[in-house]
Amino acid sequence: MEQRPISQAIIKRLPRYYRYLGELIAQGVERISSNEFSKLMGVTASQIRQDLNNFGGFGQQGYGYNVKNLYEEIGKILGIDRVHNIIVVGAGNFGRALAGYSDFERRGFRIKALFDRDPEKVGHEINGIEVHSIDEIQDYIRENNIEIVALTVPKAAAIDLAQKLVGTGIKGIWNFAHTDLKVPKDIVVENVHLSESIMRLSYNIVNHEKMER
């Protein structure tokens, strides 16, 4: 019954499996073998079977995997079979982009409110989501069962806010600020560092000739 820890390498791949399975469902595909799936995704069949078997035997010998069932199982593993209440801090372009993203809603990620320190923005609605004053954030989290806080604010503000969020009961921070956040280990941090992403792109462009194999 003891679940041994799953490596982050595997976790990184699950959402991609999930996405492909969703597309297969849309195409009306009912079953798929690890071999077919591997060709579709550009990974090895062995890796797919190994990855899935960390969570249970979802397939059937001689048949393969039931697409819809596997989709749902991976959804459960990822925790998107339930609702996650989110607030977004920073009502700039990035915060608005997140607020306007209906895909999240569909997957159970509900953006309940935006927060900003600019009094001009407070009280207004963006995409039907109200902008609150940053001063109310702690109370709001406690009263509205907020699980995830997305930080789309500058570096210094993010570090500051991370401190304020400790002890409010939030479980995760989705960090868009270009800094690492130091929080107690009961809060999970997922970083989206766009500046690092574009530097990797730059590296791979510049060193592309050498990479040809």
Add this chain to the structure above:
Amino acid sequence: MEQRPISQAIIKRLPRYYRYLGELIAQGVERISSNEFSKLMGVTASQIRQDLNNFGGFGQQGYGYNVKNLYEEIGKILGIDRVHNIIVVGAGNFGRALAGYSDFERRGFRIKALFDRDPEKVGHEINGIEVHSIDEIQDYIRENNIEIVALTVPKAAAIDLAQKLVGTGIKGIWNFAHTDLKVPKDIVVENVHLSESIMRLSYNIVNHEKMER
């Protein structure tokens, strides 16, 4: 003289080293040993030395690394010692967010234009950057020496555009659409899949108790 291929695991870490070194410079730190640096960053000193030695001997025995020098060297490795011309496709909130991001400019990533298919948006300026019609994208790329195209459009449009971009001379695609793009191998793709990012966050929140080690 032959440069052997550097693993993506290492490339992933370089921008983070770069960021920390930038902060050390701002703090006036002139030298640092791999040991001090490892404590600061939360990685092993061994890894730092191994990583850096893939590119050359930047340190000095008994002294450590010169912060400013190392910063510049990593900048060169990442290719941010030169200018990269970028265009952003999709003048929605995401595109605007990228266009408004002064940090990129500072690092040599110059956003030259926005593109959108909405005639209402075409001709207007966002953050001092002009919005062009999507129909002009191929000509614009050829005439303006564009290296990178950021795609902040829906999935289907992104797949479509990726095809149109082949042969224009662009070297990289910064893909924000929730799909994998199939392009010839002379074009590098860097994905920013936010929906996968939030699913990983969800997984790590839900499975956090078990993860305690």
Add this chain to the structure above:
DNA sequence: TAGATTGTTAATCGATTAACAATC
């Protein structure tokens, strides 16, 4: 049943860490 394909063990590969001789 025979064929197909999984679940799982074993082999390989690659990445990380440890150790230490070289050297500033």
Add this chain to the structure above:
DNA sequence: TAGATTGTTAATCGATTAACAATC
């Protein structure tokens, strides 16, 4: 010089791939 710390080789660890017996 003596002490510190790198560059680099060797050891370990973990992740990926291959192989195949189990089984639908």
